[in-house]
Amino acid sequence: MLGATRKHVGINKVKALGGFLRAGATAQPFRLEEHYEWGTTAHALRRLRDCDVFFSCVDRLSARLPLNELAYAHLIPAMDVASWIHAVDGQVDSISTHAHVWSPGIPCAWCRQTLSSYGLMQEAQGAQVGIEHRALMDFS
Numbered sequence: 840m841l842g843a844t845r846k847h848v849g850i851n852k853v854k855a856l857g858g859f860l861r862a863g864a865t866a867q868p869f870r871l872e873e874h875y876e877w878g879t880t881a882h883a884l885r886r887l888r889d890c891d892v893f894f895s896c897v898d899r900l901s902a903r904l905p906l907n908e909l910a911y912a913h914l915i916p917a918m919d920v921a922s923w924i925h926a927v928d929g930q931v932d933s934i935s936t937h938a939h940v941w942s943p944g945i946p947c948a949w950c951r952q953t954l955s956s957y958g959l960m961q962e963a964q965g966a967q968v969g970i971e972h973r974a975l976m977d978f979s
């Protein structure tokens with residue numbers, strides 16, 4: 840059975856996923872290319888166009904956007920996985936994860952609302968998140 844263990848904590852995502860894929864591979868021969876670079880650079884996006892499938896494990900919505908577009912524009916199945924960990928006073932109180940497949944015939948990240956204009960705006964606002972509501976405050 841495949842599963843994350845304590846030994847995977849702090850391991851590069853590419854390396855950790857590569858180990859899982861090799862352990863569960865049934866294709867003969869199985870060929871996996873590991874690239875340790877940001878997946879959203881122009882160079883990486885060009886390289887991804889030649890892949891049979893790719894994995895998206897990005898931390899930000901803004902990085903997810905070009906990968907979603909690439910998957911549908913070039914008909915490349917992709918698996919997008921993300922987790923959010925919330926802690927209060929140093930204690931984890933919730934973990935949520937999504938795992939989506941992006942592929943022709945399957946709703947994209949926009950249709951599933953993993954990507955949204957509002958979410959991208961909030962992410963871009965950073966520490967100023969919600970500032971649009973402050974403009975409506977009564978300052979009298």
Ligand SMILES: [Zn+2]
Pocket residue numbers: 946947948949950951
């Ligand atoms: Zn869509």
